Amino acid sequence: MAGIAPIIAGHKSKSGIVARQGELSSFKVVLLGDNSVGKSWLMHRFVEGPINKVIGSTIGAALSAKKVPLDHDMELKLADAQSYADDNNLDLFMEVSARTDENVENLFLTVGYNLWMANISAAELSKKIHKDSKALVLAKRKLLRVPDTVTELTEVKILDLSHNNLTAIPKPLTNLTTLILSHNRLAQLPEIVVELINLIRLHVDSNQLYLLPTSIKQLKKLQVLDLSNNKLKILCIEDISSLKHLEELYVGGNPLTLGVIGSLMELLAKYPGRIIVDVAGEH
Ligand SMILES: Nc1nc2c(ncn2[C@@H]2O[C@H](COP(=O)(O)OP(=O)(O)OP(=O)(O)O)[C@@H](O)[C@H]2O)c(=O)[nH]1
Ligand SMILES: [Mg+2]
Numbered sequence: 165m166a167g168i169a170p171i172i173a174g175h176k177s178k179s180g181i182v183a184r185q186g187e188l189s190s191f192k193v194v195l196l197g198d199n200s201v202g203k204s205w206l207m208h209r210f211v212e213g214p215i216n217k218v219i220g221s222t223i224g225a226a227l228s229a230k231k232v233p234l235d236h237d238m239e240l241k242l243a244d245a246q247s248y249a250d251d252n253n254l255d256l257f258m259e260v261s262a263r264t265d266e267n268v269e270n271l272f273l274t275v276g277y278n279l280w281m282a283n284i285s286a287a288e289l290s291k292k293i294h295k296d297s298k299a300l301v302l303a304k305r306k307l308l309r310v311p312d313t314v315t316e317l318t319e320v321k322i323l324d325l326s327h328n329n330l331t332a333i334p335k336p337l338t339n340l341t342t343l344i345l346s347h348n349r350l351a352q353l354p355e356i357v358v359e360l361i362n363l364i365r366l367h368v369d370s371n372q373l374y375l376l377p378t379s380i381k382q383l384k385k386l387q388v389l390d391l392s393n394n395k396l397k398i399l400c401i402e403d404i405s406s407l408k409h410l411e412e413l414y415v416g417g418n419p420l421t422l423g424v425i426g427s428l429m430e431l432l433a434k435y436p437g438r439i440i441v442d443v444a445g446e447h
Contacts, residue, residue, distance in 0.1 A: 206268060
């Protein structure tokens with residue numbers, strides 16, 4: 165399949181008012197891209213559904229075209245498109261097909277949610293804080309970035325950012341006791357996390373972590389550390405054992421070496437009944 169890579173820009177409605185959940189939010193979206201990459205099809209598929217008519221070229225200016233045969237067929241490989249996106253620091257990369265409807269709604273909703281969140285004020289965001297638990301749940305928002313305004317909400321104790329598309333997080337709140345980053349695209353534990361010295365629970369499961377920084381030992385109050393379903397091959401057992409309050413450690417679903425698993429078992433034997441270590445896969 166040929167790669168279709170429209171660039172999308174947009175802005176919130178003229179009123180400048182950001183809608184609350186359940187209210188309508190309107191964005192103007194502009195699809196930019198080379199000729200015939202599928203911009204019109206994509207928009208049609210999202211707005212009107214299956215494409216059962218011929219959509220002509222969208223011409224905004226005089227245009228002439230000539231077909232030139234290529235020496236060879238060209239196919240854009242997904243990996244090449246991905247590295248183009250990485251090299252150009254594109255926030256959003258996903259394979260989309262207007263023909264098969266793959267990811268079309270996901271693409272537009274991702275853009276919409278992110279535009280909405282990028283413009284949200286601290287006052288608006290603070291209305292989402294759960295009064296009793298002081299929890300702020302921003303899970304499943306298709307977020308590519310955490311709104312900077314989060315850092316102003318110092319009363320938040322529990323921050324749930326799970327099931328987004330985050331590759332990084334901004335300086336979060338030092339008062340946090342629970343941080344849930346599960347199911348994102350983090351390749352490393354954001355450096356900022358080890359500064360959250362009041363953390364008791366840290367969930368970073370189902371990301372792309374390949375290393376746990378040694379500075380994890382700064383989190384002296386940590387009781388629960390969920391690292392399952394990442395890409396960890398090694399774990400510094402010394403760092404783990406220096407977490408004196410650790411009660412639960414989840415490392416299943418990582419390609420841990422046998423040596424590491426052996427050391428974990430030794431750790432368990434050393435502190436019988438204190439730490440539960442789960443090395444089994446998905447849980
Ligand atoms: N296989 C496949 N073909 C597609 C898809 N989307 C578009 N096409 C093909 O690409 C052609 C061009 O799509 P358009 O949506 O008209 O492209 P455009 O980017 O709007 O082009 P201009 O308006 O000329 O700039 C269509 O006639 C389809 O044959 C897709 O998801 N899959
Ligand atoms: Mg068009």
